[in-house]
Amino acid sequence: MRLVRLLAAALIALAAVIVVVLPSSPAAAHGSVINPASRNYGCWERWGSRFQAPEMATEDPMCWQAWQANPNAMWNWNGLYRENLGGNHQGNVPDGQLCSGGRAEGGRYNAMDTVGNWRPTNVGTSFSLRLQDQASHGADYIRVYVTRAGYDPTTQPLRWSDLTLVNQIGNTPASQWQPAPQGVQIDIPVSVPGRTGRAMFYTIWQASHMDQSYYFCSDVNFGGSGGNPTNPPTNPPTNQPTNPPTTPPTTPPAGPGSCTATYSQVGSWSGGFQADVRVTAGTAAIRSWTVTLTFGGGQQVAQVWNASATTSGSTATVRNAAYNGALNAGASTTFGFLGSGTSGTPTLSCTATT
Structure with missing residues (x-):
């Protein structure tokens, strides 16, 4: 009888070891660019509820390779950051590793650097990039870059020399950001006149609570066919990046209360x-x-x-x-x-x- 009890205890212990619990949502901390979606946020948003769906391999192959490489990169879409870099981003994030933040978190996000046809967000040449801050850290600064004309993210690794700064904001406490379902968010106007086709936005968010630097690659298609082709949304930049952007109505207003x-x-x-x-x-x-x-x-x-x-x-x-x-x-x-x-x-x- 004693032997039976020992075997039963061993089997229970073994079962406790091999049970794997997959998260249903990311940890409620930190943040990411959610529009146009960063690579790992986009993969989590599209596939988080069905991350084992076999059709992902053909419908969204770059997300498929990322899920296969490390699912935690998507479950933790809000955790792609480095600490104590002292603002020396180029010195600590090598060319070809910009989308992973220089292999942040022990290489968890390395698949973000994989070159290929990541699913882009269709955007106009003027819109507002949205960053969500789930932990309400605020920002010492946020810098938004766009890749140069002629750069092809589907065939070329990203280098610092491929980037052009298109907007930045300075110290902005979380109290000045917009409320969000979790934490706060901020809209940063960007304008890239005359651009067409594929490109990438690269955002650096220097959080205020400590020396913590976040890095986000967002694939876009200027003038793409997504959305309503006869009435594309317009998002002109505002003078105050900490306020919600304003967009003129597409038809004349009907009057008060409209x-x-x-x-x-x-x-x-x-x-x-x-x-x-x-x-x-x-x-x-x-x-x-x-x-x-x-x-x-x-x-x-x-x-x-x-x-x-x-x-x-x-x-x-x-x-x-x-x-x-x-x-x-x-x-x-x-x-x-x-x-x-x-x-x-x-x-x-x-x-x-x-």
């Missing part, structure tokens, strides 16, 4: 898609807004952020979150969502209260 909504597709894959909707107040300030999206091809809204939604078939009614309902005249806010079905442009309507 708002408009503009749809932009971010990406798509077999059976699903991701999109953003920008809500803009009319000629008077508003206290709350409601956007109705109606799809004509059976698509459905599956998940929403920066807002709440109720759905009925192919119609979704989306209402502001507590922190982004009040907008000054002409001011804007954005919510995003994941949809199921083949991507398509919905009919939108916007109502507001004053």
Whole structure:
């Protein structure tokens, strides 16, 4: 009997050793560029709930190789940083290793440096890059670079000499950032006139709480076909990068209490898609807004952020979150969502209260 008890205890101990628990979401700390998505954030956003799906290998091969190399790079999309570099980024992050932050975290993010056709975000030549700070660190500074004309991220490793600084902000406490579902976020206007085709944005975020440097590669396609091709979103830069960007309504405002909504597709894959909707107040300030999206091809809204939604078939009614309902005249806010079905442009309507 004693031998049986010993064997049972050994089997229980062995089971405890071999059980693997996969996280369902990243640790709530640090942050990343979420639009245009950094490489590992984009892979987590598109595939985190189905990271073992075999179709990823053909639909999103660069994310597939990254998940195969180290799934923790995606689960910890908010942890790509180095410490105590004293601002010497070029001296500590070699050419060809910029997207991994110079092989940060013991090489966890090395697959981010792999050269290939990473799925890009379609952008205009003027828009606002969004950085989310889940731990509300704030910034000593944030620098945003774009790759030079002629650089091809699908065939060339990234070097410092490929980058041109397009905007930067100085010391910005987290209290000056916008509220986010977790922590805070900040929109940084960028403008790259005349650019077309593939490129990459490279963002350095120097956090304020300690000497901690974050590095983000975001693949983009200037003038891409994603979203509504007849009514592309416009995001002109503002003078104050710590304030939400403003976007003029796409149609003349109807009067006090009015708002408009503009749809932009971010990406798509077999059976699903991701999109953003920008809500803009009319000629008077508003206290709350409601956007109705109606799809004509059976698509459905599956998940929403920066807002709440109720759905009925192919119609979704989306209402502001507590922190982004009040907008000054002409001011804007954005919510995003994941949809199921083949991507398509919905009919939108916007109502507001004053």
